[in-house]
Amino acid sequence: MPRLVLVTAGESHGKALVAVLTGVPAGLPMDEAALASVQAMLARRQQGYGRGARMTIERDEAEILSGVRLGRTIGSPIALRIANRDDSIDRLPAVTRPRPGHADLAGMQKYGTADARDVLERASARETAARVAGGAIARLVLRALGVELAGFLRSLGPVEASDVPDDLGELVLRRDASPFLCPDPSVTPAMTAEVDAAREAGDTLGGIVEVRATGMPPGVGGYATAEERLDGRLGAALLRIQAMKAVEVGDGFAAARRRGSEVHDEIVRGADGGVVRASNRSGGIEGGMTTGEVVVVRAAMKPLSTLRRALRSVDTATGEPVEATVERSDVCAAPAASVVAEAAVALVLADALLEKSGGDSMDEARRNLDLHRAAASRVARPR
Ligand code: EPS
Numbered sequence: 001m002p003r004l005v006l007v008t009a010g011e012s013h014g015k016a017l018v019a020v021l022t023g024v025p026a027g028l029p030m031d032e033a034a035l036a037s038v039q040a041m042l043a044r045r046q047q048g049y050g051r052g053a054r055m056t057i058e059r060d061e062a063e064i065l066s067g068v069r070l071g072r073t074i075g076s077p078i079a080l081r082i083a084n085r086d087d088s089i090d091r092l093p094a095v096t097r098p099r100p101g102h103a104d105l106a107g108m109q110k111y112g113t114a115d116a117r118d119v120l121e122r123a124s125a126r127e128t129a130a131r132v133a134g135g136a137i138a139r140l141v142l143r144a145l146g147v148e149l150a151g152f153l154r155s156l157g158p159v160e161a162s163d164v165p166d167d168l169g170e171l172v173l174r175r176d177a178s179p180f181l182c183p184d185p186s187v188t189p190a191m192t193a194e195v196d197a198a199r200e201a202g203d204t205l206g207g208i209v210e211v212r213a214t215g216m217p218p219g220v221g222g223y224a225t226a227e228e229r230l231d232g233r234l235g236a237a238l239l240r241i242q243a244m245k246a247v248e249v250g251d252g253f254a255a256a257r258r259r260g261s262e263v264h265d266e267i268v269r270g271a272d273g274g275v276v277r278a279s280n281r282s283g284g285i286e287g288g289m290t291t292g293e294v295v296v297v298r299a300a301m302k303p304l305s306t307l308r309r310a311l312r313s314v315d316t317a318t319g320e321p322v323e324a325t326v327e328r329s330d331v332c333a334a335p336a337a338s339v340v341a342e343a344a345v346a347l348v349l350a351d352a353l354l355e356k357s358g359g360d361s362m363d364e365a366r367r368n369l370d371l372h373r374a375a376a377s378r379v380a381r382p383r
Pocket of ligand 1: 053
């Protein structure tokens, strides 16, 4: 049973989104600065060139309902609420022309409903606002334990970033200056052109998002049981994001095409006398555990399934061939998905780190991790 568990509720055009996060230790500051960082992450998720009009209607803000007292967590479940400005769900028309690529048709078949509206408002990626709110708190736990992370857009359609700085602070500065949340400014014109052309054609685009995390100590996760494996947990969390079709850890698919000598990260003496890796093709994970290098994961998002130039479908009320319903207006949501991926990774890493450290309070977790970091750094040191 993982320590940190996030459960969300809420439909896209319903009253509100709700998140309940259990397992956050006591003593995590939840002061104005902490709350501002939660709101900033929610605001980042609403960005990105290619989003539709809905993003100008919603102004996501998380209200904390429980688990916090006098500006600090108290160890009990943290409940969050994000109100929907557009809460028209009961007034929206029935949907009987399921969209290829969306949950519409399989959801109707699963629940035996004649109206895909019952399905699509929950299947909608609107739900990810609640996941980001929970992930933003996980990120605060990580930061307090010496771990920083950043999600960003690696590619949009066929346009790929190449100049991504190694320094995480620099990466974040560049990312936040980009309308695509992409740290390589040289690709902004090509990405803009790609979105404009797809919009013009009534079409949609996907992309690849990447998340990097620094400061994870070695030996977090595990190999003794399949459930402990950190790469498996990260992969599941990323594939649980709407529209994700593939995940890579480190060099991922490319590693399968190379020889071992070009894939494995040699172990060498570090400047401080400890051991480090000569490269980080593993993405900071070996044997289901962190290596102490930067954790690097990627997820591939398919193009949005609502096309203005609609694809073929069948009207489930009449059985007649029709064009799929046009419910949604975004061309591309891959920049926003990079924020959701950051949240998903934050939840997994914080969970695994707390599993390693134990601790009912942040002080206890920090003490235990300091001891673990010191012990791990003594391995292979000349005695
Ligand atoms: C979504 C469709 C669009 C997006 C929505 C997700 O909503 P609408 O139907 O209101 O235009 O804007 O995303 C969000 C509301 C959000 O917060 O990200 C979908 O079908 O998944």
